[in-house]
Amino acid sequence: MTFDEIYFDHHKMVFNLALQYVQNIEDAEEITQDVFLKVFDNLDSFKKQASLKTWIYRISINQSLDFIKAKNTQKRNFLSSIFSLNDEKFKFEPPNFNHPGIELEQKEAYQKIFEAINQLSDNQKTAIILLKIEDKSQFETAEIMNLNVKALESLFQRAKKNLEIFLISKG
Amino acid sequence: MESSSNKDMKQVFEQLANIKAVEPNAKLQTLTLSRLNKKKIIPLNWVRAVACLFILFISSEYYVFYNNKSNRQDVASYVSITNNTLYNE
Numbered sequence: 001m002t003f004d005e006i007y008f009d010h011h012k013m014v015f016n017l018a019l020q021y022v023q024n025i026e027d028a029e030e031i032t033q034d035v036f037l038k039v040f041d042n043l044d045s046f047k048k049q050a051s052l053k054t055w056i057y058r059i060s061i062n063q064s065l066d067f068i069k070a071k072n073t074q075k076r077n078f079l080s081s082i083f084s085l086n087d088e089k090f091k092f093e094p095p096n097f098n099h100p101g102i103e104l105e106q107k108e109a110y111q112k113i114f115e116a117i118n119q120l121s122d123n124q125k126t127a128i129i130l131l132k133i134e135d136k137s138q139f140e141t142a143e144i145m146n147l148n149v150k151a152l153e154s155l156f157q158r159a160k161k162n163l164e165i166f167l168i169s170k171g
Numbered sequence: 172m173e174s175s176s177n178k179d180m181k182q183v184f185e186q187l188a189n190i191k192a193v194e195p196n197a198k199l200q201t202l203t204l205s206r207l208n209k210k211k212i213i214p215l216n217w218v219r220a221v222a223c224l225f226i227l228f229i230s231s232e233y234y235v236f237y238n239n240k241s242n243r244q245d246v247a248s249y250v251s252i253t254n255n256t257l258y259n260e
Contacts, residue, residue, distance in 0.1 A: 007200060015195040025196075032195065033203045040207055101191040110190075113183055132187045164180055 001052070003040055010053065011036070014060045016101070020129045021064035023114050024098040035063045050143070057144045065122050116166035124159035131156060 011032060018031035038059050046055055102110045117125055123145070130141040142152040 007203070011195060011199065012192065015199070016192045019193070020190075029196065029199055029202070032199060033206055036203045037206060037210065040210075099190070100193045106186075110186065113186065128187075132184045133190055135188060160180060163183070164176060167179075167183065 003043070006039060006043075006052070006056075007036055010056050013053075014056065017057070017060045017129070017134065018064050018067075019099060019101065020133050021061075021068060021125070024096055025100060027067065031060070031063050031067050034067070035060050038063065054140075054144055058146075061126055061144070065126075112170055113167070116163050116170060119166045120159055120162055123155055124162060127152060127156045128159050128163065 014035050015028055015032045018028040018035075019025070022028055022031065035056070039056060042059075046052070050058075097107070097111045097114070099107075099110065099114075117128060120128065126145060127141065130136045130144060131138070136144070138149050138152060142149045145152065147155070
């Protein structure tokens with residue numbers, strides 16, 4: 001399979017997955033580019049223990065989480081240089097909530113939900129995104145996240161509980 | 172009977188399931204390929220690293236050469252100087 005074929009088959013999936021993490025087009029495009037650069041670099045070392053799709057899913061998730069971490073670090077460094085903050089916990093807030101998969105009139109409601117999702121831990125966030133937005137089966141999600149189905153189930157229950165708490169706190 | 176919080180979460184998950192998948196911008200492929208092509212050119216950092224290694228190699232050769240030279244001079248001081256005349260001459 002050539003790189004062009006891999007790009008053609010998976011770019012939409014990578015872009016949409018990145019969108020669920022960052023909720024704006026510019027960042028999702030940047031993540032998509034980074035993912036395919038990584039795919040290109042590591043294609044020779046790709047071991048066929050997992051399917052190509054699962055492998056690309058994993059790269060996309062890691063790249064999205066790394067992107068968010070880098071943005072949070074930038075923000076922390078900037079703020080701590082001004083206000084001498086060190087231990088403050090920063091959570092990702094997209095600079096502009098611009099999710100093209102959401103209709104304009106429902107934007108506000110979705111923004112609240114995503115603000116709550118962004119408060120979750122990396123694994124909990126990924127479980128919610130894969131199971132509830134990407135509509136992956138428990139088995140597929142467990143494979144992508146390298147977990148067994150039972151562990152995924154309890155992770156999802158914790159994510160659901162925390163999401164509920166964050167949504168209530170947001171009103 | 173379903174509790175109200177469960178109902179709320181069900182509604183939230185239904186909303187999430189309704190998010191539509193979108194088609195990325197057609198330019199994205201061109202951008203990705205141009206970044207790939209840039210990457211194929213040897214990065215400047217590698218050029219710098221190789222240049223540093225080369226300078227390090229030349230300096231170590233220079234050091235070893237001059238060190239040997241001074242060593243040779245040290246050894247020379249232990250060798251007795253003879254005037255090349257035979258004793259029975």
